[in-house]
Amino acid sequence: MSFDMEKTHLQCRECKKKYKPTFKYICDECFGPLDVHYDLPTLTKDSFTNREQTYWRYFELLPINDKSNIVSINAGMTPLVRAEKLGKKIGLSNLYIKNDSVNPTFSFKDRPAGVAISKAKEFGLSSVGCASTGNLASATAAHAAKANFPCYVFAPSDIEHAKIAQALSYGAQYIAVDGTYDDANRIAAQVGDSKGVGIVNINMRSYYVEGSKTLAYEVAEQLNWQVPDQLVVPTGSGAMLNAICK
Ligand SMILES: [Zn+2]
Known part of the structure; x- marks a missing residue:
């Protein structure tokens, strides 16, 4: 599953169900905690200079x-x-x-x-x-x-x-x-x-x-x-x- 326009999604630490990043912190299915996951762009150490x-x-x-x-x-x-x-x-x-x-x-x-x-x-x-x-x-x-x-x-x-x-x-x-x-x-x-x-x-x-x-x-x-x-x-x-x- 991918969510357009968002750079992150939430995923249940226990059952791995994915969610759009909304104002929630507990999995609907299993009450597990939700963690942020990223669709990371390409970054190098030079990305952060200046x-x-x-x-x-x-x-x-x-x-x-x-x-x-x-x-x-x-x-x-x-x-x-x-x-x-x-x-x-x-x-x-x-x-x-x-x-x-x-x-x-x-x-x-x-x-x-x-x-x-x-x-x-x-x-x-x-x-x-x-x-x-x-x-x-x-x-x-x-x-x-x-x-x-x-x-x-x-x-x-x-x-x-x-x-x-x-x-x-x-x-x-x-x-x-x-x-x-x-x-x-x-x-x-x-x-x-x-x-x-x-x-x-x-x-x-x-x-x-x-x-x-x-x-x-x-x-x-x-x-x-x-x-x-x-x-x-x-x-x-x-x-x-x-x-x-x-
Ligand atoms: Zn879950």
């Missing part, structure tokens, strides 16, 4: 059709720093550290949040949110502000307010859920699906995860398109590791 210094330089490898839908706060192309002293200490002669803490909201979450919100705009949605506190809430709120979308951050009612202060400073609304993080996730999913709100890490998740892989593209490009022998990736949920493997 492009903007953000992760949107890899536009062909991201799931947005129309560049006018890009919501960018100039994240990405963060420094790859050679760590000579640390390398010497642990016996590695070519150790590099990718410093994603210098992204606009200070974490790598600007990558997935930006892609998810750009896709929400492409779908014609008009509000976004996330179930999270901390880095993801900040990244979602900053991109929502850029897009002029209201942003809803779902989190337990008993969190420390400091965790969410940065997101609120970008104009997000805190939806305090009486319960655990799992409860906040569930409420966010219900509100997202029933009200058409793009919840970046739930109903926009298929697109959200596509943003994280840009970190690996940057590392390769910054090493003059040499792929490192080994990558050490910090894991919280493991989502980053999964995306890097793409």
Whole structure:
């Protein structure tokens, strides 16, 4: 099956059923998660020279059709720093550290949040949110502000307010859920699906995860398109590791 005019399609990870890229994230047949697949154009390393210094330089490898839908706060192309002293200490002669803490909201979450919100705009949605506190809430709120979308951050009612202060400073609304993080996730999913709100890490998740892989593209490009022998990736949920493997 092919879909004209679209550069991607969605495919169920479990039963492999294909779908047009629409606002959905779960397979109708088996409830499996949907992944983005690309009809890739021919690209060489020269394709990316002289492009903007953000992760949107890899536009062909991201799931947005129309560049006018890009919501960018100039994240990405963060420094790859050679760590000579640390390398010497642990016996590695070519150790590099990718410093994603210098992204606009200070974490790598600007990558997935930006892609998810750009896709929400492409779908014609008009509000976004996330179930999270901390880095993801900040990244979602900053991109929502850029897009002029209201942003809803779902989190337990008993969190420390400091965790969410940065997101609120970008104009997000805190939806305090009486319960655990799992409860906040569930409420966010219900509100997202029933009200058409793009919840970046739930109903926009298929697109959200596509943003994280840009970190690996940057590392390769910054090493003059040499792929490192080994990558050490910090894991919280493991989502980053999964995306890097793409
Ligand atoms: Zn399926």
